[in-house]
């Protein structure tokens with residue numbers, strides 16, 4: 001039994017890989033292995049012989065199994081160490097000259113706007129960019145014959161031959177989200193709806209696709225005064241300048257009554273535009289008290305509820321804040337421009353952490 005033991009302990013110690021180890025296991029303690037066969041011989045022994053040989057054989061089997069397991073673990077460790085040596089990596093080496101992606105200024109500004117309005121209790125809503133003319137026009141008190149439809153330079157979708165229903169449109173503003181939101185959630189509500197809008201127009205200050213953010217606040221007693229406070233609060237936070245003044249000019253939109261266009265204070269010094277100082281004014285948005293017909297179209301009782309809405313060009317205020325001179329550059333996908341005006345991807349704008357740092 002000692003010979004058997006020494007033989008296998010030596011062989012196991014010398015095994016060079018897991019395959020050789022497995023062969024040894026079969027040879028020693030497998031079904032027809034040397035030690036297993038010896039155990040079968042126990043039956044032919046006298047009870048006295050068996051009393052000593054039995055436990056000894058069992059102990060031997062355990063010892064061989066333990067040696068096999070230990071060797072197997074040792075081989076695995078050695079293999080891992082070998083691999084680690086081969087795949088060793090100096091993490092202190094400088095990275096390769098790799099360009100990091102950046103956040104587009106429109107995405108950045110949308111996040112900034114969202115952070116500011118979220119702080120004032122506005123949720124973010126979304127609507128489809130392809131919408132029916134009912135949501136884009138009729139429900140907003142712009143009936144079929146209304147001149148505003150022509151003014152909007154609307155993109156109409158094709159209908160299949162013989163389909164007489166009015167065509168879908170690429171939404172010309174984010175205002176249809178007002179209807180969709182109130183229809184679904186009723187009043188009171190307080191939302192902003194940022195997103196893409198489309199108009200057939202192209203020059204230095206117009207692109208056929210651009211971005212707006214809609215604001216909507218409906219409750220029992222919301223007034224123009226609330227609108228003015230919210231907007232001034234917004235502009236001060238957005239431009240990071242305390243006490244920006246706004247100017248409300250009477251205007252007309254079919255979906256608000258009364259309506260106002262809103263300007264922010266600015267100055268032109270040596271051809272440079274400065275926000276929040278001086279005696280110039282820059283138009284930045286349209287707004288007003290939501291028209292009773294619009295509330296009714298969305299299933300909200302105008303005798304019970306009232307509130308304000310506004311629509312603001314995101315691209316416009318992004319250009320103002322970050323000194324971007326040409327609107328068209330936003331959508332050119334020019335890498336040099338994107339690297340220059342883009343934002344670090346991990347700097348998420350928050351009110352407490354800073355909006356644009």
Ligand code: PHE
Pocket residue numbers: 172173174175253256286287288309310311312
């Ligand atoms: N939808 C208007 C536009 O695109 C803006 C607006 C929204 C005006 C809400 C008043 C109220 O010009």
